Amino acid sequence: MRLHHRDGTVVHLSYCTNVHAAEDLAGIVAQLDTYALPVRLRLGSAVLGLGLWLAAPVAAELAADPAARRWLRTALDERGLEVVTLNGFPYAAFQDPVVKYAVYRPDWTEPQRLRYTVNLATVLADLLPADAARGSISTLPLAWRQPWSPERSDACRRSLGMLARELAALESRTGRLIRIAVEPEPGCVVESTAQAVTELSDVDTRYIGVCLDLAHLACAWEEPAAALGRLRAAGLPVVKTQVSAALESTDPAGDLDALRGYVEPRFLHQTRGWDGLSTDDLPEALGEAARSPWRVHYHVPLHADPVPPLRATTGVLTEALEELVGGSVAGCDHLDVETYTWHVLPPGSRPETPAQLAAGIAAELAWARDRLTDLDLKELPS
Incomplete structure (x- = not known):
C-alpha cells in the first residue's frame, strides 16, 4: 500500500515475507498465491507491498540471472504486488524448527554477508517499481555481541565500506538507489540507537543507515522521541522502519x-x-527474580491482544510512528510490518490454515494503515 505524506513523500507500507518458509524461486512464487494475493484481496487494494525475504541461495541465483529477475518481476506485477524493500537479516533457514543464535551468522565480519547483501541489492534494483524513489534492505546489527573485539569492529567497518562502493557502482549502472538499513536488536553489537551512533559513525549515509524495528526499540526501553533525536543529531538516516510490537508484562x-x-x-x-x-531468552528470565516490568523480544500481532494479562508495546509503536511521519516532514518512507512469529504463537492465538494466516496478516496491515491515516497520511489509489 502507498500513502501520501503532507510533505509530498510517498510512504510505502508492506508486510515482511520472512513469516513464510519458502527458500527457492518456485516456492516463493507459490507463497505469493497462497498468502500475498489473498491478503491484497482482503484489503481491497489494487497493489500490495511486500517486504520480500530471499534466502541466500535464491538471492545468488537471481543476482546471476537477469532473465530470472525479469520473470520474478512479472510474477509480482501479474498479482498486483510490488517490492521496494527486502529483509536481508536472516541468511537462510529462518523458519527451521530451531533458529536461535544461528540467525546472526554469517555476520558482517564474514565475506558471505557482504556477498549476500550485494546480491540482494542487485535483485532489488530490478524489482523496484519504475516510480519508486529508492529501495531498502534491512540487515543484522553487525554481529552478536560475543565474541567482539576491536579487530572484529574494524572488519565490519571495512565490509560496510566495500558495501557502499558496491552500491555506488550499482547506482551508476542502473540508476537505482539501494540503501542498507542496519537493524538494532537486543543482544547484538548494535542493540540501541546510541550504539548505532557509535558503531556506524563513519558509514556513507547515502547508502547506509538504520532500520528502526519498533519492537526492538521497546525492548531496549528507548523513548521514541529521544532515540530519533539521537539519530538525527548524528546524521544517521532511518532508511526503513519495521512496524512491530513486543510482548510486555x-x-x-x-x-x-x-x-x-x-x-x-x-x-x-x-x-x-x-x-x-x-x-538472551525468555526461559532464562523466568528463572530470575521479577522485580519490575519486562519487555520480551517476541513479535506479536499488531491488531490482537496477547494472552491476558500480558500486553503488546503498541503504545511505543504508535508514539514512534507519530515521531517518524506525524510531523511536517516524513522521517521514513519504507514501513514494513514484520510479525514472523505467527507459527509459534500460543495455540489459541496461532493460525492453523493458510487462509487464517492471510487473514491475520491483512488485519495487521489494516491496523497499521489506520494508525497512519490517523496521522493524516492519505492512502493513495493504486
Whole structure:
C-alpha cells in the first residue's frame, strides 16, 4: 500500500515475507498465491507491498540471472504486488524448527554477508517499481555481541565500506538507489540507537543507515522521541522502519503462567527489565527474580491482544510512528510490518490454515494503515 505524506513523500507500507518458509524461486512464487494475493484481496487494494525475504541461495541465483529477475518481476506485477524493500537479516533457514543464535551468522565480519547483501541489492534494483524513489534492505546489527573485539569492529567497518562502493557502482549502472538499513536488536553489537551512533559513525549515509524495528526499540526501553533525536543529531538516516510490537508484562511475578505460554524452541526471545534485567531468552528470565516490568523480544500481532494479562508495546509503536511521519516532514518512507512469529504463537492465538494466516496478516496491515491515516497520511489509489 502507498500513502501520501503532507510533505509530498510517498510512504510505502508492506508486510515482511520472512513469516513464510519458502527458500527457492518456485516456492516463493507459490507463497505469493497462497498468502500475498489473498491478503491484497482482503484489503481491497489494487497493489500490495511486500517486504520480500530471499534466502541466500535464491538471492545468488537471481543476482546471476537477469532473465530470472525479469520473470520474478512479472510474477509480482501479474498479482498486483510490488517490492521496494527486502529483509536481508536472516541468511537462510529462518523458519527451521530451531533458529536461535544461528540467525546472526554469517555476520558482517564474514565475506558471505557482504556477498549476500550485494546480491540482494542487485535483485532489488530490478524489482523496484519504475516510480519508486529508492529501495531498502534491512540487515543484522553487525554481529552478536560475543565474541567482539576491536579487530572484529574494524572488519565490519571495512565490509560496510566495500558495501557502499558496491552500491555506488550499482547506482551508476542502473540508476537505482539501494540503501542498507542496519537493524538494532537486543543482544547484538548494535542493540540501541546510541550504539548505532557509535558503531556506524563513519558509514556513507547515502547508502547506509538504520532500520528502526519498533519492537526492538521497546525492548531496549528507548523513548521514541529521544532515540530519533539521537539519530538525527548524528546524521544517521532511518532508511526503513519495521512496524512491530513486543510482548510486555507489567507484573512478571504474577504473569508467569501467561509468559510460559510464549516459551518456544525456534527463536530467541531476549528479555529486558525496566530494572536492568537482561537475558538472551525468555526461559532464562523466568528463572530470575521479577522485580519490575519486562519487555520480551517476541513479535506479536499488531491488531490482537496477547494472552491476558500480558500486553503488546503498541503504545511505543504508535508514539514512534507519530515521531517518524506525524510531523511536517516524513522521517521514513519504507514501513514494513514484520510479525514472523505467527507459527509459534500460543495455540489459541496461532493460525492453523493458510487462509487464517492471510487473514491475520491483512488485519495487521489494516491496523497499521489506520494508525497512519490517523496521522493524516492519505492512502493513495493504486
